[in-house]
Amino acid sequence: MKKSYKTAAIIGFVSKGVIYLVIGILSLLAALNMGGESSGTSQALTFLKKQPFGQILLLLLGAGLLCYSYWMFIQSIKDPENIGNSRKAKLRRFGLFTTGLVYTFIAVLAFYHVFNHTTEGSSGSSYLNFLGTSTLSIIFICVGIILAIQAIVLMIGVFKGGLLDQFNLEGHKYYKLIRHFGQFGFYARAFIVAIIAYFFLRAGIYTGNHEIKGIQEAFLFLNQSDLGRILMAVTAVGFISYGAFYVFLTRYRSFEGE
Numbered sequence: 001m002k003k004s005y006k007t008a009a010i011i012g013f014v015s016k017g018v019i020y021l022v023i024g025i026l027s028l029l030a031a032l033n034m035g036g037e038s039s040g041t042s043q044a045l046t047f048l049k050k051q052p053f054g055q056i057l058l059l060l061l062g063a064g065l066l067c068y069s070y071w072m073f074i075q076s077i078k079d080p081e082n083i084g085n086s087r088k089a090k091l092r093r094f095g096l097f098t099t100g101l102v103y104t105f106i107a108v109l110a111f112y113h114v115f116n117h118t119t120e121g122s123s124g125s126s127y128l129n130f131l132g133t134s135t136l137s138i139i140f141i142c143v144g145i146i147l148a149i150q151a152i153v154l155m156i157g158v159f160k161g162g163l164l165d166q167f168n169l170e171g172h173k174y175y176k177l178i179r180h181f182g183q184f185g186f187y188a189r190a191f192i193v194a195i196i197a198y199f200f201l202r203a204g205i206y207t208g209n210h211e212i213k214g215i216q217e218a219f220l221f222l223n224q225s226d227l228g229r230i231l232m233a234v235t236a237v238g239f240i241s242y243g244a245f246y247v248f249l250t251r252y253r254s255f256e257g258e
Contacts, residue, residue: 001080001081001255002080005071005074005080005255006255007067008067008068008070008071008074009067009068009071009253009255010249010250011063011064011067011068012064012065012067012068012069012070012071012103013068013246013247013249013250013253014064014246014247014250015060015061015063015064015065015067015068016064016065016068016103016243016246017243017244017245017246017247017249018061018064018243018247019041019044019061019065019106019243020185020239020240020242020243020246021239021240021243021244021247022039022044022047022048022243023039023040023041023043023044023215023236023239023243024236024237024238024239024240024241024242024243025236025240026039026043026044026047027039027219027232027235027236027239028233028236028237028240030219030223030232030236031219031223031229031230031232031233031236032233039215039216039219040214040215040216040217040219041106041109041214041215042109042113042216043216045058045061045109045110045113046113048061049113049114055114058110058111058113058114059110059111059114061110062107062108062110062111062114063107065103065104065106065107065110066103066104066107068100068103069100069101069103069104069107070100071100072096072097072099072100072103073096073097073100075093075096076093076094076096076097076100077093077097079093080255081255092166136204137203137204137205138204139204140200140201140203140204141200141201141204141205143200143204144197144198144199144200144201144202144203144204145197145201146197147193147194147196147197147200148194148197148201150190150193150197151190151191151193151194151197152190154186154187154189154190154193155187155190157186158182158183158186158187158190163186164179164182164183164186167182167249167253168253168254168255169252169253169254170254171254172252172254174248174252175252178245178248178252181241181242181244181245181248182241182242182245184237184238184241184242185238185239185241185242185243185244185245186242187238188234188235188236188237188238188239188241188242189238189239189242191235191238192215192218192219192235192239195218195221195222196214196215196217196218199217199218199221219232219235219236222235
């Protein structure tokens with residue numbers, strides 16, 4: 001494997017880990033009434049921007065996320081770790097490609113935060129209004145179904161172990177501990193994806209309210225009751241675990257073909 005591929009992957013792991021660590025920490029502080037706020041990706045980027053040298057942090061983070069996207073695209077297209085060409089392998093490689101697209105968008109969002117002031121209170125779906133209510137409802141139902149399937153696939157993948165096997169952690173001293181971090185983190189992520197799927201399905205089928213909702217709204221949804229606040233705290237810790245897992249990958253992840 002080319003050294004540049006591995007370097008891009010390691011930089012990308014750190015950047016992805018930082019995003020989820022910030023989301024998790026801010027949401028945990030909110031659940032504990034310690035001054036944080038329910039957060040999603042955009043809120044995490046805004047938080048980083050407000051820190052000393054925040055714009056430099058965001059530039060570095062955006063570049064790092066582009067590295068992660070590059071690694072996803074390389075895995076999908078050039079297959080340096082020999083995922084293969086079976087039906088299952090092709091589905092996995094397609095999933096890696098779509099993940100690359102998602103994190104390219106997040107990288108662009110990071111650069112956007114560097115050069116622009118975010119506008120709060122604007123509707124996340126106002127630019128979709130031209131599609132009409134019926135079309136939006138169908139789109140929201142489809143997105144909800146896709147997200148629900150993704151949440152189920154994540155849970156099954158973690159439960160069976162295959163999802164974590166792909167990171168090639170075996171043989172390292174702290175293999176079991178790091179794997180537990182990953183398991184908890186992926187379960188938390190699947191839980192949040194399931195809640196977002198519920199938002200989309202509810203909007204498409206019942207409410208007709210076509211505002212696009214994400215991680216922040218899912219945490220706010222959990223924060224509506226005492227039990228929900230406990231679930232929010234546990235899920236936030238899961239996001240911290242997920243972020244830490246990706247940071248650990250920089251040291252303990254083995255690459256095929258090294």
